[in-house]
Amino acid sequence: MSHTPAPAARTGSHPTDPTPYDALLLLSFGGPEGPEDVVPFLENVTRGRGIPRERLEEVGRHYYLFGGVSPINGQNRRLLAALREDFAAQGLALPVHWGNRNWAPYLTDTLREMTRAGHRRVLAVVTSAYSSYSGCRQYREDLAEALAALTGEGLTPPRVDKLRVYFNHPGFLGPMTDGVLAALERLPEAVRDRAELVFTTHSLPTAAADVSGPPGSHGGPGGAYAAQHLDAARYIADAVREATGVERPWQLVYQSRSGAPHIPWLEPDVCDHLEELHARGAGAVVMIPVGFVSDHMEVRYDLDTEAMAVAEKLGLPAVRSATVGDDPRFVAALRDLVLERAATERGERPERCALGALGPGHDLCPAGCCPGRAAKPAAAGADSPFA
Ligand SMILES: CC1=C(CCC(=O)O)c2cc3nc(cc4[nH]c(cc5[nH]c(cc1n2)c(C)c5CCC(=O)O)c(CCC(=O)O)c4C)C(CCC(=O)O)=C3C
Numbered sequence: 001m002s003h004t005p006a007p008a009a010r011t012g013s014h015p016t017d018p019t020p021y022d023a024l025l026l027l028s029f030g031g032p033e034g035p036e037d038v039v040p041f042l043e044n045v046t047r048g049r050g051i052p053r054e055r056l057e058e059v060g061r062h063y064y065l066f067g068g069v070s071p072i073n074g075q076n077r078r079l080l081a082a083l084r085e086d087f088a089a090q091g092l093a094l095p096v097h098w099g100n101r102n103w104a105p106y107l108t109d110t111l112r113e114m115t116r117a118g119h120r121r122v123l124a125v126v127t128s129a130y131s132s133y134s135g136c137r138q139y140r141e142d143l144a145e146a147l148a149a150l151t152g153e154g155l156t157p158p159r160v161d162k163l164r165v166y167f168n169h170p171g172f173l174g175p176m177t178d179g180v181l182a183a184l185e186r187l188p189e190a191v192r193d194r195a196e197l198v199f200t201t202h203s204l205p206t207a208a209a210d211v212s213g214p215p216g217s218h219g220g221p222g223g224a225y226a227a228q229h230l231d232a233a234r235y236i237a238d239a240v241r242e243a244t245g246v247e248r249p250w251q252l253v254y255q256s257r258s259g260a261p262h263i264p265w266l267e268p269d270v271c272d273h274l275e276e277l278h279a280r281g282a283g284a285v286v287m288i289p290v291g292f293v294s295d296h297m298e299v300r301y302d303l304d305t306e307a308m309a310v311a312e313k314l315g316l317p318a319v320r321s322a323t324v325g326d327d328p329r330f331v332a333a334l335r336d337l338v339l340e341r342a343a344t345e346r347g348e349r350p351e352r353c354a355l356g357a358l359g360p361g362h363d364l365c366p367a368g369c370c371p372g373r374a375a376k377p378a379a380a381g382a383d384s385p386f387a
């Protein structure tokens with residue numbers, strides 16, 4: 001049951017040619033794998049950022065509730081295996097490696113191995129589908145740091161490019177849409193048609209969100225980050241309406257806020273929104289983690305534990321829809337994007353799949369794209385000292 005068109009197979013004389021790339025790097029956040037990892041992991045995440053100790057202890061408690069194990073590494077291992085299987089089945093000869101920003105396998109170690117294995121031209125895909133400092137530039141800064149470290153060790157690391165944002169690729173929106181349809185089926189039939197759709201993503205400081213995306217194309221409050229999420233949410237809400245014949249109200253809300261209370265972050269918060277839906281008599285709710293690629297801790301704790309408890313307290317029937325994880329359509333989407341980018345780098349003009357209203361994102365982040373608080377060198381962009 002797919003309600004979203006699949007991308008056409010790549011055509012041309014070399015439909016599975018990865019040239020000029022000789023490896024793919026799955027680049028992710030990393031997470032703790034046992035109670036003793038939790039504090040060192042959180043110290044890595046917040047390195048130099050002045051997050052108060054109390055906040056770290058609070059976040060640490062979320063991890064301890066799950067035995068100190070974040071689901072994120074397991075999910076990346078499954079995605080890695082699925083990518084390798086898919087590439088092999090499709091005759092795409094491109095080795096896939098995995099490195100993280102905040103936990104083993106660390107990015108620098110992975111890139112060192114890739115350098116020693118002789119890779120010269122690497123394409124990186126990050127496990128974040130949208131434009132933001134945390135989801136894009138920060139990864140590019142970490143790449144720059146890793147490349148500089150390897151150069152400092154006397155190695156000649158490969159050139160690393162980064163895949164464009166993929167929130168609007170059919171292989172992302174299709175599984176998300178089907179996940180909402182499946183979630184609706186899990187609601188009691190009596191309230192199903194009165195269920196509202198609550199799309200949720202990671203909140204950001206409004207100052208960071210407003211400047212997300214390329215300079216000059218931020219598109220209003222919340223920047224490219226909010227605009228991209230709204231585009232994805234509208235597409236999914238429309239597809240669900242078409243599939244079910246029921247018009248359901250929908251809204252984009254935010255979760256997982258941290259930082260000092262006086263600094264404004266994107267709102268409304270998902271839990272406040274549930275209270276509001278209840279107050280105005282909503283029959284039920286589907287929470288859709290549209291901002292997340294897999295069920296990591298923000299989904300398992302902030303949605304499945306915290307927000308679900310709020311819904312239960314209110315007596316509001318609620319279900320949470322699936323993330324794409326290692327869905328074969330998502331894996332195929334990443335393959336499609338790799339082949340698209342490879343063709344573009346060879347000077348061809350491949351079809352660039354995108355649904356919704358915004359169109360395909362840029363391949364190369366321009367200077368000033370998704371700026372952070374401090375100017376730092378970033379790889380894989382127009383202003384990269386490495387490209
Ligand atoms: C936009 C965004 C994504 C992208 C969406 C994506 O890539 O999916 C993301 C991903 C993730 N964030 C994660 C975990 C954390 N994020 C933190 C802190 C923060 N995130 C922020 C934003 C984002 N974060 C921000 C503005 C902060 C505060 C300031 C800062 O520190 O920059 C903190 C520190 C403590 C706290 O303040 O909560 C932790 C522990 C994990 C791992 C989950 C697991 O273990 O399963 C993942 C995938």
Ligand SMILES: [Fe+2]
Nearest residue numbers: 134202256298
């Ligand atoms: Fe985060």
